[in-house]
Amino acid sequence: xxxxxxxxxxxxxxxxxxxxxxxxxxxxxxxxxxxxxxxxxxxxxxxxxxxxxxxxxxxxxxxxxxxxxxxxxxxxxxxxxxxxxxxxxxxxxxxxxxxxxxxxxxxxxxxxxxxxxxxxxxxxxxxxxxxxxxxxxxxxxxxxxxxxxxxxxxxxxxxxxxxxxxxxxxxxxxxxxxxxxxxxxxxxxxxxxxxxxxxxxxxxxxxxxxxxxxxxxxxxxxxxxxxxxxxxxxxxxxxxxxxxxxxxxxxxxxxxxxxxxxxxxxxxxxxxxxxxxxxxxxxxxxxxxxxxxxxxxxxxxxxxxxxxxxxxxxxxxxxxxxxxxxxxxxxxxxxxxxxxxxxx
Amino acid sequence: xxxxxxxxxxxxxxxxxxxxxxxxxxxxxxxxxxxxxxxxxxxxxxxxxxxxxxxxxxxxxxxxxxxxxxxxxxxxxxxxxxxxxxxxxxxxxxxxxxxxxxxxxxxxxxxxxxxxxxxxxxxxxxxxxxxxxxxxxxxxxxxxxxxxxxxxxxxxxxxxxxxxxxxxxxxxxxxxxxxxxxxxxxxxxxxxxxxxxxxxxxxxxxxxxxxxxxxxxxxxxxxxxxxxxxxxxxxxxxxxxxxxxxxxxxxxxxxxxxxxxxxxxxxxxxxxxxxxxxxxxxxxxxxxxxxxxxxxxxxxxxxxxxxxxxxxxxxxxxxxxxxxxxxxxxxxxxxxxxxxxxxx
Numbered sequence: 001x002x003x004x005x006x007x008x009x010x011x012x013x014x015x016x017x018x019x020x021x022x023x024x025x026x027x028x029x030x031x032x033x034x035x036x037x038x039x040x041x042x043x044x045x046x047x048x049x050x051x052x053x054x055x056x057x058x059x060x061x062x063x064x065x066x067x068x069x070x071x072x073x074x075x076x077x078x079x080x081x082x083x084x085x086x087x088x089x090x091x092x093x094x095x096x097x098x099x100x101x102x103x104x105x106x107x108x109x110x111x112x113x114x115x116x117x118x119x120x121x122x123x124x125x126x127x128x129x130x131x132x133x134x135x136x137x138x139x140x141x142x143x144x145x146x147x148x149x150x151x152x153x154x155x156x157x158x159x160x161x162x163x164x165x166x167x168x169x170x171x172x173x174x175x176x177x178x179x180x181x182x183x184x185x186x187x188x189x190x191x192x193x194x195x196x197x198x199x200x201x202x203x204x205x206x207x208x209x210x211x212x213x214x215x216x217x218x219x220x221x222x223x224x225x226x227x228x229x230x231x232x233x234x235x236x237x238x239x240x241x242x243x244x245x246x247x248x249x250x251x252x253x254x255x256x257x258x259x260x261x262x263x264x265x266x267x268x269x270x271x272x273x274x275x276x277x278x279x280x281x282x283x284x285x286x287x288x289x290x291x292x293x294x295x296x297x298x299x300x301x302x303x304x305x306x307x308x309x310x311x312x313x314x315x316x317x318x319x320x321x322x323x324x325x326x327x328x329x330x331x332x333x334x335x336x337x338x339x340x341x342x343x344x
Numbered sequence: 345x346x347x348x349x350x351x352x353x354x355x356x357x358x359x360x361x362x363x364x365x366x367x368x369x370x371x372x373x374x375x376x377x378x379x380x381x382x383x384x385x386x387x388x389x390x391x392x393x394x395x396x397x398x399x400x401x402x403x404x405x406x407x408x409x410x411x412x413x414x415x416x417x418x419x420x421x422x423x424x425x426x427x428x429x430x431x432x433x434x435x436x437x438x439x440x441x442x443x444x445x446x447x448x449x450x451x452x453x454x455x456x457x458x459x460x461x462x463x464x465x466x467x468x469x470x471x472x473x474x475x476x477x478x479x480x481x482x483x484x485x486x487x488x489x490x491x492x493x494x495x496x497x498x499x500x501x502x503x504x505x506x507x508x509x510x511x512x513x514x515x516x517x518x519x520x521x522x523x524x525x526x527x528x529x530x531x532x533x534x535x536x537x538x539x540x541x542x543x544x545x546x547x548x549x550x551x552x553x554x555x556x557x558x559x560x561x562x563x564x565x566x567x568x569x570x571x572x573x574x575x576x577x578x579x580x581x582x583x584x585x586x587x588x589x590x591x592x593x594x595x596x597x598x599x600x601x602x603x604x605x606x607x608x609x610x611x612x613x614x615x616x617x618x619x620x621x622x623x624x625x626x627x628x629x630x631x632x633x634x635x636x637x638x639x640x641x642x643x644x645x646x647x648x649x650x651x652x653x654x655x656x657x658x659x660x661x662x663x664x665x666x667x668x669x670x671x672x673x674x675x676x677x678x679x680x681x682x683x684x685x686x687x688x
Contacts, residue, residue: 013454013455014450014451014453014454015448015449015450015453015457016450016482018482019448020481020482020483021482026480029480033461034461034478036465037458037461037462038444038461038465038468038475039465039468039469039474039475049441051476051498052440052474054401054440057398057498059441059443059476059477059496059498060443060477061443061444061445061478061479061494061496062445062479063447063479063494065447065487096397096398097393097395097396097403099403099404099496100382100405101405101496102407103409103447103492104359104364105359106358106359107359108358109357109359110357110377113359113377114381117378117381117382121380121382121383124382124383130383130396131382131383132393132395132403133390133393133404133405134378134382135405135407136363136374136378137364137407137409138359138360138361138362138363138365139361139364139489139686142486143409143411143489143686144409144489145486145487148407148488148492150445150494150496152403152405152443152494154395154401154403154498342483342484
């Protein structure tokens, strides 16, 4: 009888889809491999970072690999504009300019590229944000899946608003600008032909005007986050962790459209982990909460804004919890890995 | 007898590899499809663009798709840092910060990702340019070829130096910071196993210190360009076109390493069209030419700087020409399409 060596755990030695999902595996990859290499300062990972020596300016980058390229409510072009505008906005900044870099698979029909670029251009124009520079690469057939777009943006902060995932405080009111789950379920349904795509559309939209509407509240706006990959669950967990805060939301207060609920039921997904591209969570000082709600509701993209929870004075610090319809409390887990690949 | 409709010219209706090569097809794609969509102001296409309202700051973006990931003299990580630093430098700017965005194919060994990130981090540190923000996406097997990296940078201009491809003037002296052809032939030889890769290495390096050394010459520095995709031929053509200038270089003055010449002979390539990642062409006022050469030669990356030509007072405007060893003059053609795919 021989004792065999344990089989190498190859699955741990290569990049997994889940490493890109915005959950625990992504955190691990960043913490153990990416951030040590670039020597980035420790601290909360934010959607955008201040420029050295120019703290009034912030920079953010995002590569978009969504599949399919076109879906109800948007396409990779508009999504790439909205996504980076929103990352800048979540740092309390007004976007000044975008760069756009394309990686195109040889053989992509020019008509599709033209449609994507027209949509990208229109999204930028509608948002009032110029595309000032770009790059185009083409790789051979099979070396990329149709089209990937990187957008990077520079924004100017609305002083004295200085939102950060580390700024949540006990007593803060948690606001949500609109219903959740639309983007992720729409893209998934379109890709897989599930049939929900007739009833729902991505919420992809720019949020910089919504943030601008909050600017008069200044430092009373503690945290802004758009719950993209990993959904509301990931955003609330990150905020709870970075602020050492006990975040609690009311299940009944979180707006989930009926078609999203049906799709999630079918797919065995929790709407809390589904990506959004046009809603925002805001943690604000309780005294400013009503004003913030009113300001958000004054704009179409915040018309359905609601209060969904608060930061507890006493509670599990670093944790996000959900108070259910029957009054129980459950922990909102950080999503582990990839439940919805290629969603943005 | 029936008259058949002409067969659709499918080859014209899809994206070709040549659309990403930096030559005439790239120009066409940008002019007819990309730029009209984003409504970019007409004018010369530069390596970097000023930020609206902040003309002292410039922004540049580049996606790197080089294959293989590792090659003599560098890898996709160091290349991604050098490439964007150089694009900023060519607008006379000092790089302030970079963003890094990864698109990773599922299954990439973590050891390779770690090696690339370590190299990227070292390149940024050696250059003194911080990586301040990033993004990581993972796509399924076969949806990307291993790893693509976008870097975007913001730089601060060295006033009053304001180089532009449109600023070449009759009488300008054309300087080249070092030998050409090393990067492209090295990558190609490594990828195809041609055997030259033992004798040559990529010239990938940052050029911002070289540009800084020219800053005291101020407005006497008219044009800076790093001849990457499309090589020196594309850069000289772009400058000639954007400046309506008659650019002439001396064949005998252009330094081509022996191994590059051998590789090009074998491959049927003109060294003038081969990509470089660590040399720079500068058009300077004739009265400043000697000072510029001295300044460039004071740094290792400019130690082999030479004068290669001039802008003619009389000559074919908008054209770049080569005076050959036997005294004949030939037009340097803008490369059409892709002779060296996936080179950066």
